[in-house]
Amino acid sequence: MTRSLQADYLVVGAGASGMAFTDALIDNADVRVAVVDRRHSVGGHWLDAYPFVRLHQASAFYGVASTPLGGKVQAHGPEAGLHERANVSEICAYYAHILGDRMLESGRVEFFANCEYDSARQIVSRISGERIDVSPGCRIVDARYLAPDIPATTPPPFDVTDDARVIPVNDLARLSEAPGQYVIVGSGKTATDACIWLLAHGVDAAAICWVRPREPWMLNRAVVQPDPAVVLGMAADTMEAAAAATSLAELFLRLEDAGIMLRIDRTVMPTMARTPTLAGWELEQLRTIEHVVRLGHVRRVERGRVTLEHGEVAITRDALVVHCAASGLKTPPRVPIWSPSTITLQPIRAGFPCFGAALAGYVEATRRDEEEKNRLCPPTPYGNSLAGWANMTLLGARATASFGAEPDIKAWADGVALNPARVPPEYVRSAELENTLSRLQTGLPTGLARLAELSQSG
DSSP states (O other), X not given: OOEXXXXXXXXXXXXXXXXXXXXXXXXXSOOOEEEEOSXXXXXXXXXXXXXXXXXXXXXXXXXXXXXXXOOOBOOSSXXXXXXXXXXXXXXXXXXXXXXXXXXXXXXXXEEEOSEEEETTTEEEETTTOOEEEEOTTSEEEEOOTTOOBOTTTSOOSSEEOTTOOEEEGGGGGGOSSOOSOEEEEOSSHHHHHHHHHHHHTTOOGGGEEEEOSSOBEEEEGGGSSSOHHHHHHHHHHHHHHHHHOSSHHHHHHHHHHTTSEEESOTTSOOOBOOOOEEOHXXXXXXXXXXXXXXXXXXXXXXXXXXXXXXXXXXXXTTOEEEEOOSOBSOOOOOOOSBOSSEEEOOOSSTTOHHHHHHHXXXXXXXXXXXXXXXXXXXXXXXXXXXXXXXXXXXXXXXXXXXXXXXHHHHHHHHTOTTOTTOOOTTOOOOHHHHXXXXXHHHHHHHHHHHHHHHHTTO
């Protein structure tokens, strides 16, 4: 016999977006929320992440609105002066704390671990098989629409012969014997993390072969910091670069000259623009790896050989191939966040999913008309190509203008550390900040118009 769920909302997915939405919703509305996840706890893909991963952005931009994940400025190390970035253990502990001490303690949130939500509007336990009916009046919140694919849970997207040595990046930290060569497969943040980790553990750069199917543009971490003068200065520089650019390539070169964008090899024009952040010291380390293979995506790995789209490369017979090639962030079609049947969580301000999910939670709690909600919070897709990045930046700026025009939303957003562009009420406005705000206001119309044109040219 099944029982019925007593809740106003069912949030499907207890990762970063699901947790941020739930936190903001219960903070601003008297509702009951059920959260379901197929994993054993909250935290989403962080529970499966490789052990040396850290946030690529400042901790202050991640987590839930009610409880900052971090906010300290690093005093030592290669990133002294930049804000701290939580590691995987800290992130998992943070979400466990949010669940236990905030959500469950409130008496208004129920968590269903190791469970799936199915099309018959039932929660099904993966452990016991128990089924729980979800009533017609319970609103479904899809927090899985953009759930990333990661190497630990995604098979390599290429053939592997029985005698080849291929591991997911998670297993790097569990090796018992060093190979003669490491072959890193992937172009994104996971691959750069793997390379940096190997170099930090004494692996000679000459022992690393890096297969980069596409060259990536990355954001300079120094210009994405929880300081209005820094973030808004980056936004003003971006609009000025866009206004002056005659092509997508020129836009990114201007952003590079402005210290916003980074590329590992300055002799190659990147075509990939998911733009995770990278620090200057990491860039210097990555540039020491000279054996870079640019022959497209890997098709087959066998002992002593890697076959790619546009050729093949010999590797040592005892080489260890490290799979960092999962698709990561997904780029499905944009859909309205609010529809009659489902709330589908997506980023709203470009590149900051936790803020977008929290904002959706606040708007859900404070607005009734769904057409108005969608007008205030249009979704912003992740960028991947240069044109995709331009489109993401354009739509994110438009969304910011939309929700920022509402006094209560602006006041809420300015009080939330997750919001990268906030100017907190207590912030002392300097002459530098006032000049930055003036530049941004002046540059926005022309910059956005040019981004609209460039985003259609790729």
